[in-house]
Amino acid sequence: MADQKSGLSEAYRSLRTSLQFSGAEGAPRSLLVTSSEPSEGKSTTSFKLGQDFAALGARVLLVDGDLRKPNLHRLFGLDNAIGLSNLLTNTVRKDDLAGIFRPTKYANVTVLTSGTIPPNPADLLSSQKMALILTNLGKRFDLVIIDAPPVVGLSDAPILSRLAEGTLMVVSTSQVTRKSAKTAVKRLRAAGANVIGAAMSKFAVNKFDYNYAYKYMNHQYYDYGASTPKIEGKVDDGAGQPAHAKSPAFRRLVRRLRSAVGGFVDRAKSAP
Numbered sequence: 085m086a087d088q089k090s091g092l093s094e095a096y097r098s099l100r101t102s103l104q105f106s107g108a109e110g111a112p113r114s115l116l117v118t119s120s121e122p123s124e125g126k127s128t129t130s131f132k133l134g135q136d137f138a139a140l141g142a143r144v145l146l147v148d149g150d151l152r153k154p155n156l157h158r159l160f161g162l163d164n165a166i167g168l169s170n171l172l173t174n175t176v177r178k179d180d181l182a183g184i185f186r187p188t189k190y191a192n193v194t195v196l197t198s199g200t201i202p203p204n205p206a207d208l209l210s211s212q213k214m215a216l217i218l219t220n221l222g223k224r225f226d227l228v229i230i231d232a233p234p235v236v237g238l239s240d241a242p243i244l245s246r247l248a249e250g251t252l253m254v255v256s257t258s259q260v261t262r263k264s265a266k267t268a269v270k271r272l273r274a275a276g277a278n279v280i281g282a283a284m285s286k287f288a289v290n291k292f293d294y295n296y297a298y299k300y301m302n303h304q305y306y307d308y309g310a311s312t313p314k315i316e317g318k319v320d321d322g323a324g325q326p327a328h329a330k331s332p333a334f335r336r337l338v339r340r341l342r343s344a345v346g347g348f349v350d351r352a353k354s355a356p
Contacts, residue, residue, distance in 0.1 A: 085132055096129075099283055100136040103252070106280040111137070112250030113222050116149075116277070118232040118241040120268035124256035125285035127155040130231040138192035142226040145185070147196045147218075149230045149244050151205035154198035156231050160188050167199025171217060172208040175200070194225070210243045218247050235268035245277030253282040 085092060103111045117133070119126045130146060138144045147168060148156035157164040166184055170176040176184060186195045202208055221228050230248060232241040245251045251272055255265050265282075272279055 085128075093132075096132045097136055099129075100133060102281065103133070103250075106250060111227065112248070112278075112280065113226070114218060114228040114230065114248040114250070116230045116232050116241070116245050116248035116251045117254060118245070118251065118268075118272075119234050119254040119256070119260075120236050120264045121256075121260050122153070122234050124234070124254050124259060126234075126254045127159060127231050129252070129254050129283060129285065130156065130229050131159045134193050134229050135190050137227050137229075138190060141192065143192050143194075143224075145194045145196060145221055145225040145228045147221070147228060147230045148198040149209070149240070150233045151198050151202055151208065151240070152233055152238075154201070156195065157197040160186075160195055162186055162188075162195060162197060164197045164199065167197035168217075169199035169202045169205075169208060171196075171199070172211060172213055173202065196221075206239045206243060209240055215247055235271055236264060242271055242275035242277065245272050245275055245279075249278065250280040251277045253279060254285050255282050256285050257287045259286065 085096075087093060103115070106112065115133075117126050117130045127150075134144045134146045146156060148154045149168065150156075151169055154164060154167075157167075166176050166180060171184065184196065186197065187193075188195055208214065218228065218230075228248075230244055232244050235241045253265070253269060253272075269279055269282075
C-alpha cells in the first residue's frame, strides 16, 4: 500500500473516483465502510480511502466505529486509551478532549479511535449523542469515514448506517457466499442505509480465464510502463497478441482479406 504505483494503490484510487461520482453532489460527506463478515478488508479500505481523499486536499476524519474488535488504531500505529466510547459515555476529561482527535503522519488525516471497549456497544451507537457527534464532526471535516463492524450477527453496522450519508460494502472474493453478502445488504437497506456500492477485496485477476481478463480487467495496465503496450488484434510476429492472432488459420484469413482488398483497389483504379 505504501507504493503509490502498485496495482493495489491504483485500485483504491479508482474506488475513490467511483465514490466521487456516487452522488449528485459528489462523494458523501460521511461514509460507512462495512462488510458481511470479519476479515474482509474493511479496515484496510477505510485506511487507504482516508489517505487517498486527503491527497486531494480534503480534511478527512477516520472514526473507528467498531467498539468490539477495533483495528484502525493498529493500522496507524496509535494507542487506544481513549476514543469514541469515552466521548459517548462522558468518561474523558476536559483536558483530554483536544487530544482525542489524533493527527497522523499523513497530511489532512485525523483519527478518532474506538477507545475503551464498552459492555454495551449497540446501546452507545444508537444513542442520540452518537448522532449529534457525527453531525458536529461533519461540520469540522470534509469527509468522515466510519470503520464499522461486520453486518452479520451484529446490530452495530445497521445502526451506524442510518447516520451516514453513504454505506460501502466490502466483499471478499471466495471468502463469503453470495447468500451472506445479499443478506448483509438486505439488512442494511432494511435499516434505512444508503448503500452506494460494493468493493471487491482480495481479488486476483489472473484466476479468471484469459479472454475475460484481457477484455474486461486489462490488469497489465497497472504495470506502469514495465512492458510495451500492445494493440489488441494487431498481427505481427505474434508476440504479446491474443490467442486468436497467433493461429495459422487467422493469419491465412488476414492474407486473403488483404489480397481481396488489394484486387478491388486495382480494379477501381483501372476502371474508366
